[in-house]
Amino acid sequence: MSLSSRSWKKLCSPAFQRSSALKRSPVLKSNPVFKPSPAWKPLDFPRKGIAIISVDEKIEEENLPDYATSRYYPVAIGEIFRARYQVVGKLGFGTTSTPAGQHVALKLYVESDPSDISLDNELKAFERIQNTSNKHPGRYAVRSLLDSFYIDGPNGRHQCLVHPPLWDSVYGFRHRNSVRRFPEPVMAFVLERPFQALDLLHQECHIAHTDIQEGNLLFSADKSVLRAFEQEEAEELDNHSPIRARRRNCLPVA
Template identity: 35%
Template sequence: MPKEDDSASDYSDLESIHSDVEEDLEDYKKGGYHPVNIGDRFDNGRYIVLRKLGWGHFSTVWLALDTLNDSHVALKIVKAANRYTDSALEEIKLLECVKKTNAESKGWQHVAQLLNHFWHQGPNGKHACMTFEVLGESLLTLMKRYNYKGIPQNIVKRIAKQVLEGLDYLHRECGIVHTDLKPENVLVWIPNIEAYLKTDTADILKEIKEREHQLPSPNSMTPTTPNIERRRSSTASWHEGMDVESMSKSKKKRLKKKMKKKTLDDVEEVEDKLGNLKISTNWSTPKEAKVIPSSILDITSIGSEEDLDTIVIKIADLGNACWMDGEYTHVIQTRQYRSPEVIVGAKWTNEADMWSVACMIFELLTGEFLFDPRAGSKYNKDDDHLAQILELMRTVPKLLISGGEYSRDFFDRSGKLKHIKKLRYRRLRDVLHDTFLVPPEDADAASHFLLPMLEMDMTKRASASHMLKSTWLKDA
């Protein structure tokens, strides 16, 4: 049986950004978070930290001023352990592909853009850092604004069209599978964000600069980035106390080799895994780690009600994304948006994203999950998840019955579930109409739009480019 796993994977960007609870102070340790204070500078002084935007289990994210361009950025600082830096390097490759493939594409503007990346050496290790354009809150906040009763249909249609355009760009032009689409990972673009931030952060920036003028000059402080030349010259000190003059030639030769090897090791320690990233020097001394509260930018407090009619969104968080040309069976997607082929352990590809899109659009329309499985005394969440899907879609393709690593744990040979016998079949349009009181004509239209993306046989599931031709989106 597959293990119970409701998360998308072991590396994700901003996955806990919406939580009222901040990161654990105990995670500020070797291999963990980098301790950040308001006013800290990164990338040789280029970025000044102004505010904390949020955190994930694998990174913290900060609002920073890019002094080079006099504009604000979201600065993501990944934990220092190798598993996170390796994932960050892969994420950077994906983001670079998104950035460079085709800026003229409609979908390009609906995927959050990477601006810069560099390494930063801190007391807990070497951290991969990325800067992104500053965006507003996620669609989750928009759902909260409407008290989880559903967002107006005209706004949902506009969001759906842009998500599909962004996804079509990722799939068809970049060859990328997102793997974790959900309201939390779709962010709202705020057109006047820079003007707002300049006003909002003016006092903070002034206070930081006044404080900096009172501090010793950077040249009198110790950089946290290892200095290769300094370390190279200091390698001679490790053999102090040895009587080198009285050594035999062979011993002197061995000593010389050891010194040379240590010098190379010190250099490699700094240069290892650099790739094309730059090392950042932070000319501030390490401070005691503390948890700073997040202060997320909220479109509902910046924009007006009318702004929602022209809402622009961007797909974010490629922390779990992967290339389409691979063969994958590992668990992806947050539980409520997980496709049936992933549940049974079958091979999956970009069609899995389309399932997530349908689940997300339903949630935007109604304020509730389309599928929200619970474990019972005789079955687990996966059993209940498949049961809920079957109640809506009725028939099971052979791919799910026998094509997955765990298919036989769920289905008998006839395609019936082993652990849940009684199902309550229903139509999607009836769920929309009867449960959520969507008018009949709207329920029929929304159901007709969603069902091609909820095809249980992923080989028959509609693509993003196909869905963009839907009449449901014509007024979006």
């Protein structure tokens, strides 16, 4: 579930950290949120002279208890998928996927057992959401699916889902507050969108969300934040910054 960037602007001060995503060309015309953008020229990223941290030092998803290198697709900055999506930075990581993120977020799933039905159920849920009325206020409070496809990695196939880019969670936002809680008016404002989303899922889609928590309530990202992130990534690559420095803004995602 997501809160609009307008909501984010009202709640977040300039002192807070900013981050997010990927660059893309036109996406699915059927999606009511995104409009086709003009054709874009792929960015050129440096390939040499970048400091690399030791292979013995674990970072991000490598610290997950069930991490296996062979299950993850080795995404490279600047890589282009489906002649449409170019990776400009890493958004975060997770146990089942890593999002790679006009801009979109590209979610690459780990290689999984073909008998695993969890991803199939997720795609069916997105299909139900896509078929609901655009007039329902909850339609824009639920993360939409813009595109989906498979890519072949060195150790198998990986499902890729394309979403609008989202930024921080309510959990992260609250924990950057010194008192670790919201005033009552702010809490009421934050909860409005999730209630709209749940009404859509329950009444229109007949779907039960079984993991409602602060970490799954996300803010959408303002376009200026995405452009700043892209520019920062390009500058740090040009300056041959270590990988650790370039990933300082990555956030764990579900």
